[in-house]
Amino acid sequence: MTERAQSSPPEEDGDQPIVFIVDDDASMRRALTNLFESVGLKVEAFGSAPQLLQAKPPDVPSCLVLDIRLPGVSGLDLQADLAKANIHTPIIFITGHGDIPMTVRAMKSGAIDFLTKPVRDQDILDAVQAAIERDRKRRDLNRTVSTVRSRFESLSSRERDVLSLVTSGLMNKQVAAQLGLAEITVKIYRGQIMRKMGAKSLADLVRMSEALGIRPNKSDIQT
Amino acid sequence: MTERAQSSPPEEDGDQPIVFIVDDDASMRRALTNLFESVGLKVEAFGSAPQLLQAKPPDVPSCLVLDIRLPGVSGLDLQADLAKANIHTPIIFITGHGDIPMTVRAMKSGAIDFLTKPVRDQDILDAVQAAIERDRKRRDLNRTVSTVRSRFESLSSRERDVLSLVTSGLMNKQVAAQLGLAEITVKIYRGQIMRKMGAKSLADLVRMSEALGIRPNKSDIQT
DNA sequence: GTACGGGACAAACCTAGGTATAGCTTCTCC
DNA sequence: GGAGAAGCTATACCTAGGTTTGTCCCGTAC
The missing domain is CATH 1.10.10.10 (Winged helix-like DNA-binding domain superfamily/Winged helix DNA-binding domain)
Incomplete structure (x- = not known):
C-alpha cells in the first residue's frame, strides 16, 4: 500500500497537487497562476468549462478555482456537471457580481469557499490549501473503499x-x-x-x- | 433505551418538533410563527439571542430560524456561541441586508440555509423541514453513541x-x-x-x- | 464431450474462544 | 482491619471456528 518510490533522489510528481483554474479573463488567469506557482503549486488554467472537461482528470490531489460567470456553462453549472459525472474535486468559487442565493447554492453543493473580487492573496491561498487537503483525504478514503469493493465483487x-x-x-x-x-x-x-x-x-x-x-x-x- | 410512554392514548409531544425563531422584528416573528403553526409545527419565538439561550434546550428534534442582524449578539455570533456550547441544533438564517462573506461564514459553520428577505413561504418551510430531519438523524446517532460511550466508561x-x-x-x-x-x-x-x-x-x-x-x-x- | 467453476456436503482433525470454580495479591474506602 | 474491587492466574471443560481431503451435482463455455 504505502510503497513510495524507492529511488534516492526525491521524485517531484508522485503526489504533487495541481490547481485547475477556469476563468475567461486572461489577466486573472495569469495573476492566479503566478500566485499559486509562487508557493510551489502546479497550475493548469483554462478559459472555459469545456476546455477543463477535455483535460484528463488528474491522478493527484487537486482543486478547482472557478469564476462563477463563465461564457456558456456557468461555474455553478460546471459544479453540477462534475457532480453528475461523479467527479468530486473540491471547488473554490470566485465572483465579481455574485449574490446570496448563488452563494448558498454553491456552498450547499459542497464548495469549499466562495470569494468575492477583489480576492486577497492570502484568502485564496488558504482556501486552496484547505481544498487540496480535503481532496487528499477524499482520495485516500476512495482508494481504500474501491479496493475493498473490487474484492467484494x-x-x-x-x-x-x-x-x-x-x-x-x-x-x-x-x-x-x-x-x-x-x-x-x-x-x-x-x-x-x-x-x-x-x-x-x-x-x-x-x-x-x-x-x-x-x-x-x-x-x-x-x- | 426506547422506552416510550406506556399509556394507551397517543401522546402528542413525544417527538413533536419545535422551531425556535429569533428575530427582533415582532411582526416578522408573528408572521413566521403563523406560517409554521399552519403546517402543524410547534414554535417558540424570541426577540434576542440571550432570551433564546435562557430557554431550556428542547428534548425533541428542533431547528433555529435566526435573523442575521440581531440587537447585541448577531446571528453569526449566536451560531458560534452555540457551537462552542456544543449545541448543534441546525440553523436557518434570514437576512435583509446580508453579504457574501457572511453567507459563506454561516454555511461553512454548518448552517442549513441562508434566505434573503422577502422570504418565500415555501422556501423557509422546505428549509425547516430539512433542518428538522437533519436534527432527528443527529439526535438518533447521538443517543446511540452516548449509550455506547457510557458503557465504555x-x-x-x-x-x-x-x-x-x-x-x-x-x-x-x-x-x-x-x-x-x-x-x-x-x-x-x-x-x-x-x-x-x-x-x-x-x-x-x-x-x-x-x-x-x-x-x-x-x-x-x-x- | 470434457474441462471448469460454483455450489453443496462429509469425515477427520486441530485451534481458538469462552465459562465456571477457585485462589492469589494489592489498594482503597469507611 | 475488614469489605470490595481490580487485577491476575490455574485447572477443567465445552463450544465455535477453521482447514484438508475427497465426493457429488449442475450448468456452460469451448
Missing part, C-alpha cells in the same frame, strides 16, 4: 450471503440455518471470503463490510 | 486495553503477549467486556469501537 453470490450474515454477528450454525446450508459449508465459504477479501481477522471483515455499507437490520445496542 | 482500564486490541483483530494469545498477561486472563476480560458493553457478538463489539473512534494503527487492506 470477486465474491460469488453465496459468499456474499454468508458475508453479510457473518458480519452481522451470527454464528456459523445460525448462518447455515438461515441459508438452509450445512454448517460445514458455511465454514468453507467463510474461509474463502477471508482469503478473497484479504481480511486477516473477523474484525477486519466487519470493518470492510461497514465501508461497503453492508448493514444488518438495525444498530443493535439493547440492554 | 464502565470498563476498567485493563478491560479497555483488551477491548482495543481485540477489536483490532488480534487473537487472545496475541493480546496476552502484548499486555504481558496469560491468555486465560484475556479470555476472562473479554467476557466481561462483552457483558458490560452489551455486545452480542464480536461484530457488534467492533462496530461499537468504531463508533467510539477506537481505531487500530492503520486501515489494513494489504494483499
Whole structure:
C-alpha cells in the first residue's frame, strides 16, 4: 500500500497537487497562476468549462478555482456537471457580481469557499490549501473503499450471503440455518471470503463490510 | 433505551418538533410563527439571542430560524456561541441586508440555509423541514453513541486495553503477549467486556469501537 | 464431450474462544 | 482491619471456528 518510490533522489510528481483554474479573463488567469506557482503549486488554467472537461482528470490531489460567470456553462453549472459525472474535486468559487442565493447554492453543493473580487492573496491561498487537503483525504478514503469493493465483487453470490450474515454477528450454525446450508459449508465459504477479501481477522471483515455499507437490520445496542 | 410512554392514548409531544425563531422584528416573528403553526409545527419565538439561550434546550428534534442582524449578539455570533456550547441544533438564517462573506461564514459553520428577505413561504418551510430531519438523524446517532460511550466508561482500564486490541483483530494469545498477561486472563476480560458493553457478538463489539473512534494503527487492506 | 467453476456436503482433525470454580495479591474506602 | 474491587492466574471443560481431503451435482463455455 504505502510503497513510495524507492529511488534516492526525491521524485517531484508522485503526489504533487495541481490547481485547475477556469476563468475567461486572461489577466486573472495569469495573476492566479503566478500566485499559486509562487508557493510551489502546479497550475493548469483554462478559459472555459469545456476546455477543463477535455483535460484528463488528474491522478493527484487537486482543486478547482472557478469564476462563477463563465461564457456558456456557468461555474455553478460546471459544479453540477462534475457532480453528475461523479467527479468530486473540491471547488473554490470566485465572483465579481455574485449574490446570496448563488452563494448558498454553491456552498450547499459542497464548495469549499466562495470569494468575492477583489480576492486577497492570502484568502485564496488558504482556501486552496484547505481544498487540496480535503481532496487528499477524499482520495485516500476512495482508494481504500474501491479496493475493498473490487474484492467484494470477486465474491460469488453465496459468499456474499454468508458475508453479510457473518458480519452481522451470527454464528456459523445460525448462518447455515438461515441459508438452509450445512454448517460445514458455511465454514468453507467463510474461509474463502477471508482469503478473497484479504481480511486477516473477523474484525477486519466487519470493518470492510461497514465501508461497503453492508448493514444488518438495525444498530443493535439493547440492554 | 426506547422506552416510550406506556399509556394507551397517543401522546402528542413525544417527538413533536419545535422551531425556535429569533428575530427582533415582532411582526416578522408573528408572521413566521403563523406560517409554521399552519403546517402543524410547534414554535417558540424570541426577540434576542440571550432570551433564546435562557430557554431550556428542547428534548425533541428542533431547528433555529435566526435573523442575521440581531440587537447585541448577531446571528453569526449566536451560531458560534452555540457551537462552542456544543449545541448543534441546525440553523436557518434570514437576512435583509446580508453579504457574501457572511453567507459563506454561516454555511461553512454548518448552517442549513441562508434566505434573503422577502422570504418565500415555501422556501423557509422546505428549509425547516430539512433542518428538522437533519436534527432527528443527529439526535438518533447521538443517543446511540452516548449509550455506547457510557458503557465504555464502565470498563476498567485493563478491560479497555483488551477491548482495543481485540477489536483490532488480534487473537487472545496475541493480546496476552502484548499486555504481558496469560491468555486465560484475556479470555476472562473479554467476557466481561462483552457483558458490560452489551455486545452480542464480536461484530457488534467492533462496530461499537468504531463508533467510539477506537481505531487500530492503520486501515489494513494489504494483499 | 470434457474441462471448469460454483455450489453443496462429509469425515477427520486441530485451534481458538469462552465459562465456571477457585485462589492469589494489592489498594482503597469507611 | 475488614469489605470490595481490580487485577491476575490455574485447572477443567465445552463450544465455535477453521482447514484438508475427497465426493457429488449442475450448468456452460469451448
